[in-house]
Each structure stands twice: as structure tokens, then as C-alpha cells.
Amino acid sequence: MAKLGMPSVNIAFIEAGIEAIERSQRGIVALLLEEPQDTITKLLTDHKITSGTTSTDVAAITNPFTVYTTDDIPAELTDDNRDYITKCLIGYTKTPYRVKVYLQATNETKDSAEDKFADTLKILATDRWDYLAIPSIATAQLESVATWLKTNRENKFKKSKVVLPGYSADYEGVINFSNTTIKTKAKSYTGAQYTPRIAGLIAGTPMTISATYAPLAEVIDCDKYSLDENDEKVNKGEFFVWYDGEKFKMSRAMNSLVTTTQGKLEAYQTIKTVDVMDMMYDDIKKTAQDSYIGKYTNDYDNKQLLITAIGGYFKELEEGRLLQKGYSTIDIDVEAVKTYQLEHGLYTKDELADMSDLEIKKLDTKKKVFLTAKVKILDAMEDIELPINI
Template identity: 70%
Template sequence: MAKLGMPKVTIAFTEAGIEAVERSKRGIAVLILEDDESTINTLLKERTVNDEKIEALTNPFTIYTTDDIPSELSEENKDYILKTLMGYVTTPYRVRVMLQPKGGENENTPDKFDASLKKIAPERWDYLAIPTIEETQKEKIATWLKTNRENKYKKVKVVLPQYNADYEGVINFSNEFVETKTKTYTGAEYTARIAGLICGTPMTISATYAPMNEVIDCDKYDLDENDEKVNKGEFFIWFDGDKFKMSRAMNSLVTTTQGRLEAYQTIKSVDIADMMYDDIKKTAEDSYIGKYTNDYDNKCLLITAIMGYFKELEDGRLLLKGGSTIDIDIEAVKTWLLKNGKKTKEELAQMSDLELKKADTKKHVFLKAKVTILDAMEDIDLNIAI
């Protein structure tokens, strides 16, 4: 007898789960950098450096290690890339660099980075930083980011300097200046470092209190002021009296609503939720949609497959073990049957849950799931009796 093994869709989701746990160890950062037009033109052509033939770069191009940084770039841009590569527990998986010429007719307008944003939009990445961004462009970038997350199903994030977006996809890095042994940076310039730090933070931990060993000074506040800054959705470097380190790893979301509660305020939780969204969407599109009849048995196959994905995330300590569920959304099925004239209210009232699960919903599959994303240890209460 032939060995058929597990259905392909189940294998695909299980593999996606295994890959997700591995991928959660490192992220992808994108930098939009400005350089001289002549330098960009040189990099986009085949050239010879120290008698070595160098292939033309694409724009954007990929950096994995310091060896990949083109020597022709300005010293400022080399530094931004180096800061991004510093990461945290690990370096980012990769850094994508999008170059655009300095100056131009859009120099001081909100549209300055539109062409670069259009080029990076289709790509797979996690965090964006623009070290030369100015006040004029912040709102435009935040709106572009939100549009991509909400309307175009691109779960990407951006680090913006001193910008209260009140949105989980925007990290409000609020330091006004950061000084290292070699240079003093504006908050905007140091967003490259922060994007790399987050991308180098495994999803099993958070960037809270990540040490910033290269920092020798920054704007300082007292403890009450630091608490208030965190409550305002700011992420910043602070001095604890001994060393410089990051604050609680929060995004800029302050106003919680139904469906967007406290979990949406932490960088770690949003990263895991975004990863799950991307993985399930892509795997369903590649391995399920259009390839199976929409009957009850195949709906159960999809449910089992997605549950296998959740199980891999539980084993990887990203989700609470035993806390994941998924099933057909009976209420959504009822609404669809009623809205499309397939059943009356009276008929629906007479149907059992199993009958509703088996109901013909044409092309639609209505599912509901529940998971518990594990956060990192951040608040420790210890009562010691003497």
C-alpha cells in the first residue's frame, strides 16, 4: 500500500509554524537613506574597486554583514547601517537599504519619500527607519504605514522620532539626542539603531531594558517623568544611575478600544500577532485557497492544519501552551446564511451547531480562533517576610 502521509495542507501549516519559530529570532529592517545622485548612479552600475569587479546593486539592496556595506556610500549612511546591524541579542536577519538622491523638488514636502515608499511597499520586512526624516514628513509616513497595515494587509512597522501616532504600528522613539563616544545623534538619526535593536530581539523576550552600551549621554528625566513617558506610548533610552538602557518596549498606541486592548501596546505582542497573520495568510493562499472543495471535511482539514501551526508556536514558547483554539464561526455562518437568503431566522433557530458547521457557504470559510500571546517577564513583585 502506498504511504500517503499527512494531507499537504497540514504539512504546509506545520512547516510554516516551525519556520515561524525560527524566524522569530531575527527580523528584517529597512532603511531609506539619502546620498549624492552620482554615488547612487555609481552603485547601480558594474564597477571595479581595488582591482575587484563589483556587480551593480539593485535599489533597494541587501546588507547581511558589515562586509556588504558599499565603500562608496557617505560616512553618515555607512554609520546608519552599522548602527542597524548592532541589533540586540542577534543582528537583524537582514537590512534592506533604499537609496534616494539628496535634495530635489520634494525636499521639504510631505511627499519627499513617496518614490522610495512605493518601491519597498511590495517587499517582506518588519521595521522601517528614515534617519533624515523631518517633521514635515512624519504624518505622511505614519498614514502610509497605517494604510498598508489596515487596507493592504502588509503588517509592517515604522520607528518615528518624537511622533505620537497612537497606533500599534508606529514606535515613538522620543529621545531628542543620543551621544556616543564618537558622535551626537538626533532622535531621527538614531531611529536606525532602534529599528535594528527591535529586529535583533527574539520574540521570546522583549526589548525592555535592553542595554545601550555605546551610549554615554542622552536627554534625562526623573523616574516619575519616565513613567509618564511610557504611559504616553514613548520608547526611549534612559539612565538608571549605572548604565543606559531602553525603557519598557511599548509602541505608540495609547487609546485602547474594543479589539485593541493592552496586548496591542507592547512591541513583542504586536510582532507575534503580525507574524501569525502573515504566515496564515500566505500559507492559506499557497496551499489551500482554490485547491479544495469548500465542504465540511475540508473545512475541518483547514482547522486541523492551522491548529498545527498554533501548536508549533506553543512549543516555541510564543503562545501559551494549551491556550489555542480554532473552530467554525457559527454566528458568522448564521449571518451569512440570513444575509444571502439561504435561511430564515426561524429555520436558523431550528438548526443544530453541527448542521450550521456543515452548511454550504459557497466560497466563504468562516473561522474563529483564540490564542494567548506570551509576554516577557517585566514586572516582578516579591514580598519577603522577615
């Protein structure tokens, strides 16, 4: 008898692929801003932000409030914070999908404390966003925020990124925005104060292109370096604004990862590639949890159902020009199944050696599903070589 569940899983993954293409056009920015306690209290009273308790203590605030356009920015915020949100909304070819603003009470006595943002970061860890910026961050908090981000990515599987000013994290989840001074016609910014603009620019960059050489029309000056120095800065994992003699624009869109290792090579150094990898991880994990896990027996036919469904997701990403067409594959991981059988004493090496790959794929693996996939993420055009013979 045909398995009645098959269409629903296939459809779920195809829909996830379609949604991924749409979502890849714009990302979500999280801004962590500091405001006087009385402002936060007023916003709570006016129900512009909500709290999980009757307390107005920062740890209880279940921010964020969401901003889609400048019309959504509360007038009660300080001029600086309204400006940070406005800068974030500029984006690049598109605006960010939305900006989630998390407020915590200003506390000057904690300005040099490593854990200054710890309570608000706990709230951020439970929410969905792509890029974080903290314009009031100080040197004392850079390491703790970077470590928090890395812990969330590696141990809690939350694939978000953060833009930090002048911090060489050597990690793909941290963007090292290294300018120290940026000037517009209206005001001058430190690197930290301009991170909302950079986070918004990256989030407003569709995954089919990169933020390399993205122009910043509002900038009239910044710290400048020679071309050789700019190359060296890129090699050090820095992302920065530079002047090409005519306009101010971004450098090559790299994250802070410098030290490549087996399994984490050059592809992990580009902002675009990591964005696509993170999106795929989140989509496959969430869709499998919602539509497959716990709903099917773990036999060969249902494993093939999942393989077909994820293959459909890859196909959608290929059609959306995020993956190379015709390259993506997915199948049961024969070597992993062999290892499972040996570790659990189910078969010997000799017995497994006598089996065909298909026979091994059909072996019982209890609750485990061992899959292996291959994809090729498309990068953007950045380096053009054109020898001209005369």
C-alpha cells in the same frame, strides 16, 4: 475514499510554524537612506544595486541592496550612511536577519516637502520587511510616513512597522522613539539619526523576550528625565533611552498606541505582542493562499482539514513558547455561518434555531470559510512583585 490532499496542507502549516519559530529570532530592517545622485549612478553601474529601467531616477530604482554584515556595506556610501547601517546591525541579543537598504537621491529642495519619500515608499510597499527607519526624516514628513504605514497595514494588509522620532501616532504600527539627543564616544545623534539603531535593536530581539531594558553599551549620554517623567513618557506611548544610574538602556518596549478600544486593548501596546500577531497573520494568510485556497472544494470535510492544519501551526507556536500551551483553539464560526445564511435568504431564523451547531457548521457557504480562533500570546517578564515578610 480518503482525501489525498490532506497531508500536504497539514505539512504546509506545520512547516510554516517551524519557520515562524526560526524567523521569530530575528527580523528584517528596511533603511531608507539618501545619497548623492552620482553615488547611486555609480552603484547602478557597478551592479551593487539594480534598476527596473535604464534610468537612474530614484523612482525607477528597484532597491534594496541587502546587508548581512558590515562587509556588505558599499564603500561608496557616505560616512553617515555607513554608520547608520553599522548601528542597525548591532541588534540586541541577535543581529537583524538582514538589512535592506533603499537609496534615493539627495534633493535638498524637497527637505520640507511632505511627499519627499513618496516614490521610494511605493517601492518599499512591494517588498517584505519588518521595521523601517529613515534617519534623514524631518518633521514635515512624519505624518505622511505614519499615514502611509497605517494605510498599508489596514487596507493592504502589509503588517510592517516604522520607527519615527518624536511622533505620537497613537497606533500600534508606529514606534515613537522620543529621545532628542543621543551621544556615543564617536559622535552625537538626533532622534531621527538614531532610529536605525532602534529598528535594528527591535529586529534583533527574539519574540520570546522583549526589548524592555535592553542595554546600549555604546551610549555615553542622552537627554534625561526624572523617574516620574519617564513613567509618564511610557504612558504616552514613547520608547526611549534612559540612564538608570549605571548604564543606558531602553524603556519599556511599547509602541505609540495610547487610546485602547474594544478589540484593541492593552496587548496591542507592546512591541512584542504586535510582532507575534503580525507574524501569525502573515503566515496563516500566505500558507492558506499557497496551499489551500482554490485547491479544495468548500465542504465540511475540507474546512476541517484547514482547521486541523492551522491548529498544527498554533501547536508549533505553543512549543516555541510564543503562545500559551494548551490554550489555542480554532473552529468554524457558527454565528458567522448563521449570519451568512440569513443575509443570502438560504434559511430563516426559526430554521436555524432548530439546527444543532454541527448541522450549522456543515451548511454551504459558497466560497466563504468562516473560522474563529482563540490564542494567548505570551508576554515577557517585566514587572516582578515580591513582598518579603520579615
